[in-house]
Amino acid sequence: MRIKKLQSFLLSRLGASDRFLGRKAGIDTNASFGRPWMFEPGYSTVRQNYPAAGSTSGRIFAPYSVYKGKAALSINPILPTFTKLESGGIKVDRRGVMMLKFWPAIGERKYDWEKRQLFALSAxxxxxxxxxxxxxxxxxxxxxxxxxxxxxxxxxxxxxKPHADGSGYFFNLNVVNNILKTSERFTVPVTTAEFAVMKAACSFALPHIMGWDRYTTHPPRRTEGSPSRVDTQLLDLEWDK
Amino acid sequence: MRIKKLQSFLLSRLGASDRFLGRKAGIDTNASFGRPWMFEPGYSTVRQNYPAAGSTSGRIFAPYSVYKGKAALSINPILPTFTKLESGGIKVDRRGVMMLKFWPAIGERKYDWEKRQLFALSAxxxxxxxxxxxxxxxxxxxxxxxxxxxxxxxxxxxxxKPHADGSGYFFNLNVVNNILKTSERFTVPVTTAEFAVMKAACSFALPHIMGWDRYTTHPPRRTEGSPSRVDTQLLDLEWDK
Amino acid sequence: MRIKKLQSFLLSRLGASDRFLGRKAGIDTNASFGRPWMFEPGYSTVRQNYPAAGSTSGRIFAPYSVYKGKAALSINPILPTFTKLESGGIKVDRRGVMMLKFWPAIGERKYDWEKRQLFALSAxxxxxxxxxxxxxxxxxxxxxxxxxxxxxxxxxxxxxKPHADGSGYFFNLNVVNNILKTSERFTVPVTTAEFAVMKAACSFALPHIMGWDRYTTHPPRRTEGSPSRVDTQLLDLEWDK
Amino acid sequence: MRIKKLQSFLLSRLGASDRFLGRKAGIDTNASFGRPWMFEPGYSTVRQNYPAAGSTSGRIFAPYSVYKGKAALSINPILPTFTKLESGGIKVDRRGVMMLKFWPAIGERKYDWEKRQLFALSAxxxxxxxxxxxxxxxxxxxxxxxxxxxxxxxxxxxxxKPHADGSGYFFNLNVVNNILKTSERFTVPVTTAEFAVMKAACSFALPHIMGWDRYTTHPPRRTEGSPSRVDTQLLDLEWDK
Known part of the structure; x- marks a missing residue:
């Protein structure tokens, strides 16, 4: 069994990982860095300017949910936000995420939504x-x-973690809060079929979460109607930057 | 050969499976559950508000069909329906499905469409x-x-079930009706190529059946034109819910 | 090495295969068949109502082409056509295809487009x-x-057919014309990378060729703005047809 | 370990590969070639008519970036451009690419964007x-x-190149400039997760880079509203070209 351990840059106590360096670079305003604001590295769950709770105007509610004996789990994408540049272009402002929500069972067929905990997956x-x-x-x-x-x-x-018999996975979320002195744990068994839906849904959502659908819906340099013959004198971006 | 047995929540006689619990929770109006209506768990084929037969206005007919010696099989997606919330958001009302239709051969190159049986696949x-x-x-x-x-x-x-020689699968639908005292069985051999089309078609349709295409066509919190600087004081949904 | 032999229904001399039966059923107007026109089984390259050559109005030219020593090969999708039903729905009229074109090399870096041969792949x-x-x-x-x-x-x-060293495939097209007493053969080696593009392009195009994009762009029964509570008395299509 | 060596046609010193032949054919105006302008074979990074630097009007900035110890790497798609034909159709003018950008680390959490080097991937x-x-x-x-x-x-x-322990890949870009007498080398380790994002993003972008999304958004021969019965006398493109 292969174990993939991902030390997210969000766990600052692990020290400066490669990715963490990148995150910091994006914040650093050192002039030698060039145009750092164009390259938002990684995603931080800290700084999301979500609308306040209750302000659900325009929101879509189509989560994929699985309800199991001890807890329920749902996933749904949250799209990136964009800002318009003075040049007329647009850039990603806040990265999108895949939001996982866990909430506990509190009796037969009863779940407590108020006790939910979130985990936002980056691209x-x-x-x-x-x-x-x-x-x-x-x-x-x-x-x-x-x-x-x-x-x-x-x-x-x-x-x-995979089930021993290969019939699916366990999703375990552990939340330790040293301020409130609490520790919560959610365990949701996910079948192979449910995991296949999650993978397919993530594959579908990934380009949208990255903002890449904008590349396709707003073709920026279309020359339709004005056939432009290839000009060998033109700047070659790969060559000259 | 690995056997995946899925006991759908629709087979109530098998007792309360994990998923069945979830379904019930969605119906349960116990206040401690929070906002259950936002989390329609699973899909029930029982309660579909399809338009009455004959009312095909706006319907699309592009099934993928295979005609074999004993029966024919077709598949086509049925999209979810949505309701508008007072907040302005929308939520999935009825989950979409992939509809399988079987109908028997009644002679050489003749099939009896009136004897069709349906099977609606959830996500x-x-x-x-x-x-x-x-x-x-x-x-x-x-x-x-x-x-x-x-x-x-x-x-x-x-x-x-896979063919013994790996050249495809058998699709068997069995319908036992204790009221009408009938039992019908359809068997359609599906080649590897046809199954590949079905898988590709299901992969394509799955996000649409889940309603996730709404996340992409209606970006809810785009801030284009109003560049919003990251506000570290803002509510972090992952942290505070 | 596994060999997949597909005897297309288009090769009538092989007799009535399962799929051929289906094709015939679609033509048969026997009343007992039900609504055969709704289930165009398979695709026939015989009956395409393409616009006449030269009438390229609205056509898209973005083939994926590979040029090799003896011949060139290009692929491009051709979308299905639809007809409007009196009920207001639409149905696929002519199935889409993936068109393969082969044309021979006639010297160093020279290819003869006039000698091209076509092969239209069904879904x-x-x-x-x-x-x-x-x-x-x-x-x-x-x-x-x-x-x-x-x-x-x-x-x-x-x-x-795969290369012996696993580095790609040979695409061979053979056209035997008993009327003109001609026999033509094209061989194009396709690298693994080029084949990956073809597979990805086919996967992308398949739902469109099947007409399934219509299911997603024209959601037929959206109830946005008119929240419809679930009516348990409503017709269940799976149950009652 | 299987090694895939791709000698791009851009490396002219390797002589005329199959693909290079194709490229030349597209330039060759020999009449016997037929309609070569319809079949832009391959992609040349030499002749791109990008807008001049600074002219970012309408551009999208949503790269996927990874920041590592020695260098950073970002990828983003660049869509093809199209020209309108006199017939009313459109054809791809300049192929799209996936642009890779490498730029070096110049200290802890500092990267020098001005020293970036580009590499444009064809389809x-x-x-x-x-x-x-x-x-x-x-x-x-x-x-x-x-x-x-x-x-x-x-x-x-x-x-x-894959990591020895299977935990990802090394991306190495080497740029040797005989005019400036410089040689630059960038090495970016890419984790399995990051590579999965790149593959998924490439798979998503590929049809758009090929211009195939035009086939789907502009169905050229739709017959909606004018049901056209199949005419067996009509030209069969596969048969007669």
């Missing part, structure tokens, strides 16, 4: 799940307060 | 088919009257 | 190619005059 | 990456000045 973390084979495991760590003064006070870990 | 059941390897089997059970007084009177089972 | 034939593993072969037979008085006079066969 | 080169298994390697060669007087003066090579 790369979705890649980790998409690439899982039937015997693979995956473990992801988040610190939702990483960049604030509460860094390290709350740790979330999501572990996905 | 998870589609996941079961999408994840099938060349040696896998799959068995699904439905009771279309599960939640009515006729529960248990009709049983449908769909079995997909 | 199922595309499924055959999509499901090919690195060691698989595939052979397809067409008789473009099958349903006319010239049936059997022209035979086309497309064979796709 | 076939994307196919090479998409089809890579966990133990496969891939090597691509470009000469951005191939068709100019500077041919051979600059050589770019991109090598993708």
């Amino acid at each position: 790369t973390e979705m890649g980790s799940i998409i690439s899982m084979g039937p015997q693979d495991s995956c473990e992801l760590f988040h610190d939702p307060s990483m960049l604030s003064s509460n860094a390290g006070q709350v740790r979330k870990s999501l572990a996905i | 998870t059941e589609m996941g079961s088919i999408i994840s099938m390897g060349p040696q896998d089997s799959c068995e699904l059970f439905h009771d279309p009257s599960m939640l009515s007084s006729n529960a248990g009177q009709v049983r449908k089972s769909l079995a997909i | 199922t034939e595309m499924g055959s190619i999509i499901s090919m593993g690195p060691q698989d072969s595939c052979e397809l037979f067409h008789d473009p005059s099958m349903l006319s008085s010239n049936a059997g006079q022209v035979r086309k066969s497309l064979a796709i | 076939t080169e994307m196919g090479s990456i998409i089809s890579m298994g966990p133990q496969d390697s891939c090597e691509l060669f470009h000469d951005p000045s191939m068709l100019s007087s500077n041919a051979g003066q600059v050589r770019k090579s991109l090598a993708i």
